[in-house]
Amino acid sequence: MIGVVLRSRGKFWLYFSLAVVLLVAGTMAYLAWRQWVPGVGAALVPPPAFIGLKTPLTLQLTAIRGGVRSFELHIVHLTGKVVAARQEFSPPLSGEQRIQLTVEGRALRLREGGAKLEVYAQDGFWRPFRLDDSPVLTHTVAVDLTPPSLELLSATQYLYQGGGGLAVYRTKGAQRSGVRVGGTFFPGFPAGDEENGYHVAMFALPVDAQATTPLRLTAQDEAGNNASRSVTSTILPRKFPSGSVDLSPEFLRQKLPELLPEKGEIGDAEILDGFLLVNREKRREAEETKRQVAAKTQGKPLWQGPFIQPRNTKVFSNFAERRSYRFRGQEVDSQIHWGFDLASLKESPVPAANSGVVAFASPLTIYGNTIILDHGLELATLYGHLSRIDIKMDDQVEKGAPLGRTGATGLAVGDHLHYEVLIHGFPVTPLEWWDAKWIRDHVTKPLKEAGVALIQGDEKDAEPEAPAQKPPRRRPRR
Numbered sequence: 001m002i003g004v005v006l007r008s009r010g011k012f013w014l015y016f017s018l019a020v021v022l023l024v025a026g027t028m029a030y031l032a033w034r035q036w037v038p039g040v041g042a043a044l045v046p047p048p049a050f051i052g053l054k055t056p057l058t059l060q061l062t063a064i065r066g067g068v069r070s071f072e073l074h075i076v077h078l079t080g081k082v083v084a085a086r087q088e089f090s091p092p093l094s095g096e097q098r099i100q101l102t103v104e105g106r107a108l109r110l111r112e113g114g115a116k117l118e119v120y121a122q123d124g125f126w127r128p129f130r131l132d133d134s135p136v137l138t139h140t141v142a143v144d145l146t147p148p149s150l151e152l153l154s155a156t157q158y159l160y161q162g163g164g165g166l167a168v169y170r171t172k173g174a175q176r177s178g179v180r181v182g183g184t185f186f187p188g189f190p191a192g193d194e195e196n197g198y199h200v201a202m203f204a205l206p207v208d209a210q211a212t213t214p215l216r217l218t219a220q221d222e223a224g225n226n227a228s229r230s231v232t233s234t235i236l237p238r239k240f241p242s243g244s245v246d247l248s249p250e251f252l253r254q255k256l257p258e259l260l261p262e263k264g265e266i267g268d269a270e271i272l273d274g275f276l277l278v279n280r281e282k283r284r285e286a287e288e289t290k291r292q293v294a295a296k297t298q299g300k301p302l303w304q305g306p307f308i309q310p311r312n313t314k315v316f317s318n319f320a321e322r323r324s325y326r327f328r329g330q331e332v333d334s335q336i337h338w339g340f341d342l343a344s345l346k347e348s349p350v351p352a353a354n355s356g357v358v359a360f361a362s363p364l365t366i367y368g369n370t371i372i373l374d375h376g377l378e379l380a381t382l383y384g385h386l387s388r389i390d391i392k393m394d395d396q397v398e399k400g401a402p403l404g405r406t407g408a409t410g411l412a413v414g415d416h417l418h419y420e421v422l423i424h425g426f427p428v429t430p431l432e433w434w435d436a437k438w439i440r441d442h443v444t445k446p447l448k449e450a451g452v453a454l455i456q457g458d459e460k461d462a463e464p465e466a467p468a469q470k471p472p473r474r475r476p477r478r
Contacts, residue, residue, distance in 0.1 A: 038064050040071070040121035042137035051075070051115065051143045052223030057101040059119065066125030067093025073101065074135070075108065077115040077143060082108050093124045110143045117141055144223035148173035149197070152217050152229050153450035156442045161238040162207040162320050164421075164428045166443050167217060167231055168450035172197040174219035179203045179231060182213050186424045189299040189377055191452050198452055202377050204423040207320045207336070211235050238429075240320040245413070247275065247327045255411060259365065272327055278411060279325065279333050282365035289364060291425035294378050296359045301454060302376040303354035307433040308399060310342060310351055310417065317341035319429045338427035339382065339420035346415045347405040353381045353419075353433075358395045367418060368410025371403050378425075384418035385410050 041062045048057060061068045072086040084103050118135035149172045156165035169188070171177050178187040178201045188201035205213070215231035249271055256266050256274045259282060266274050321337040352373060359380065360372035367384030371391065374380050387407025391397060406417045421430045432438045447454055 037125060037127070040068055040123050040136055042071075042119040042121055044117070044119075044137070044139055047139055048117075048141055050221075050223030051103055051105050051110065051117075051141050052221070052225040053104065053106055053145055053147070054226075055103045055105065055224045057103060059097075059099045059101060061097040061099070061121055063093075063095050063123035063125070066123040067095055068097045069093055069122045069124045071097075071099070071119060071121040073103075074118040074120065075103070075110065075115055076118060078111045078113050079109075081118075082110070084108060091124075105143055105145050110145065112143050112145055115141050115143050142223075144221065144225065146173070147225040147227040148177075148219045148221045150174070150177070150217060150219045150227040150229055152231065153198075153452075154446040155231050155233055156446055157233055158442070159205050159209075159233050159235050160429075160432075161205055161209050161235070162240065162427075162429050163238075163432055164202060164204050164423050164442070165233060166446055167201050167203070168446055168452055169199055169201070169217055169229075170197045171199055171219045171227075173221050174227075175222045177201075177217075177219035180214075180216045180218050181205060182209070184424075184426070185218075187378070191454050198450070200377060200447070200452065200454060202379055202423050204426040204428045205235060206426075207238075207240060209235055240322065241318045242322040242324070243317070244324040244326055244331075247325060247332075249328075251413070258368075258409070259411065272332060275325075275327070276333060278366060279335060283335060286365045286367060287425075289360070290372070290382070290422055293360045293372050293374075294380065294422065294425035297374050297378045297380070298357065298376045300376050301379075302356045302374070303379065304399065305354075306436040306439055307353040307381065307421070307430070308351065309353075309430075309434055310344065310348070313342035313344045313348075313417065315340050316343050316416070319427070319431070339384075339418050340430055342417045342419055343415075344406065344417075347387050347407065348417075350383050350386065350403045350406060350417055352397045352399055352401045352403055353421075354399045356381070356397060358391050358393055358397065361389050361391060361393055363409070366411040368412060369404070369407065370410075372422075373397065373403075378423055380422040380425075382418070382420035382422060384420075385412040385416060387415070 043060045045058045045060050048055060061071055068089055070088040073084045075082050075084050085101050089097065117139040119137035121136050151170045153168045153170060155167040159165045167179050177199055178185055181203050186201055186203035188199040191198045191200045213235060215233055217229040217231055219227045249268065252271045252275050256271065259278045260266065260274055263274065317337055317340065319340055323335055323337050324331050325333040354375055356373035356375040358371065359374040360370065362370065364370035364384065369386040369389055371383045371386065371389060372380050383403060385407055386404040386409060389404045391403055406415055408415045419430060420427050421433050
């Protein structure tokens with residue numbers, strides 16, 4: 001009997017010991033799991049190569065468990081370590097944080113040279129021991145606090161609403177430079193030997209530009225350091241026409257299937273909505289395409305001398321004409337017409353206005369079959385409503401070379417050529433580029449003043465520049 005009791009007690013203590021061992025082992029395994037769950041991951045998007053006077057950074061933090069609780073950004077440089085940024089996040093904690101930072105190198109008293117970025121971060125996950133004394137990300141950078149050099153050499157003196165201009169400048173150490181007109185940036189291009197740092201930027205003035213519209217020459221280096229200079233040019237006003245277009249149901253029934261093929265058959269009750277979609281959204285898409293095509297430009301002028309207007313054509317709709325669209329006796333929309341409509345015989349030949357390269361040759365929403373020629377330095381010409389296109393992408397064409405035939409594709413009432421001149425994808429009046437004297441005064445002259453021989457085909461000395469310019473009288477569109 002006693003032996004049975006002893007054996008029972010022995011089994012109890014055996015089982016109890018096993019339970020304790022399992023409990024301790026489970027607890028240790030649980031604690032070990034908690035201890036070794038990966039902490040916060042960090043990435044700089046994109047990884048910077050430099051830290052400058054004001055360098056924007058995007059820091060991406062990811063926590064597998066517990067959410068991101070806090071982070072610190074340290075910069076280790078020649079004179080020690082500084083805390084560039086820190087933040088604690090309030091509950092509920094998110095598993096991902098995307099932080100936009102601006103590191104100001106001079107304010108942090110950094111020294112130029114090599115440095116390291118270190119990111120320290122904590123999550124909200126409990127661990128037996130906190131081991132947060134090591135960075136979760138280390139990234140090597142160079143500290144550069146010297147802005148690029150920038151000197152304005154010459155610029156077009158008189159500018160006009162809806163017109164163009166040119167600036168010649170010298171910059172060194174810049175990754176990106178050009179002229180900013182209001183809020184729009186027009187990039188510059190190297191002119192001549194790389195050592196001299198000469199650059200040329202062409203720019204456009206909006207039709208509503210005011211005399212006080214800021215014109216700034218800017219340069220930025222790889223570290224994001226900026227230099228800026230004022231362009232002292234005079235902005236003069238222009239008068240732009242207005243007109244109206246009466247839309248008939250028959251015209252819209254004919255045109256909308258071409259312009260909105262994705263809509264299929266459009267009933268009479270949907271005609272007006274379809275037109276507004278074309279005249280607003282499709283028009284906006286075309287303007288965006290012009291900007292995209294501008295990026296394909298060659299960094300040197302391809303044109304020579306004045307641009308040509310097709311022979312025997314008459315302007316019947318003007319540049320920057322404010323058009324009122326009327327349907328069934330009521331005004332339904334208003335848009336600006338960015339170009340000249342040139343009328344001649346049906347399916348007339350369309351010549352290249354100047355030498356260039358075909359940057360676009362395809363249907364373009366409201367413009368129908370369209371060609372865009374790049375003339376270099378982001379100067380381009382657009383030919384719309386063509387019945388046919390006789391050239392292809394990347395073809396090199398000479399001034400006067402046949403491009404296609406006029407037509408009525410797109411949102412065209414009848415057979416004609418829609419013609420535009422573009423700078424950086426922004427329309428400017430063609431009158432300037434048809435005028436040899438304007439080119440000498442506004443383009444060739446500032447180049448000569450800066451000692452830059454860049455444009456061929458105009459060896460005449462510039463005549464005194466007139467302070468105002470009037471477009472020739474044209475018979476307005478009906």
